[in-house]
Amino acid sequence: MAYFPMFIDLTDSDCLIIGGGQVAYRKVKVLLDFDARVTVISKEVSSKISEIAGKNNNLQIEERQFEDSDLKGRKLVVVATDDNDFNSFVSEKCNEANIPVNVVDDQEKCSFIFSSYVKEGDLVGAFSSSGKSPVLTQYLRDKEKEVLTPKLGKINELMGQWRAQVIDELPNEAERKEVFQSILKYSLDNDNLPTEEEIKVIIKERV
Incomplete structure (x- = not known):
């Protein structure tokens, strides 16, 4: 069984564990990391x-027994009990x-x-083995941390702030790509991110 890799927005979504x-506890931390509302x-x-x-x-806690009505309106559900029959029931x-x-x-x-996964701001890198080898995906995650650094998270945030303006001023996709490539190269080659004025110059060169 292979799972399709898909990112979904869980911001303020009602999730149940x-x-x-x-x-x-581990699943709570993951869902909160992506701004879900967790019960x-x-x-x-x-x-x-x-x-x-x-x-x-x-995060809300309700120390009680599960009821069928608890599923209503949930974006997703995680079942983390050691009762196989109950787990099957909820899954169905x-x-x-x-x-x-x-x-x-x-x-x-x-x-x-x-x-x-590795997450720096809104920049996320994730690995899946389709449930076959969590140890392998954890290994890949740890290796990815060497590449997906906090600086890349800041670069991603900067590009997001300029994305709408670049699209508005440069209708040509190839030119837009060049702008973002220039911002990325500058950011990686220097200790600081480009300033507003420096980005405007990069855009102006292609207008």
């Missing part, structure tokens, strides 16, 4: 999850409602899987 242990439902919740909830308003319910579901460590019950 069922389970409150160490695995649930954790479990009879017992780890102190690590509770600690995050005390600092992040995007999610599939019936067309809600993406991940059952931790049970690929057959998943309609999506988590990738190993």
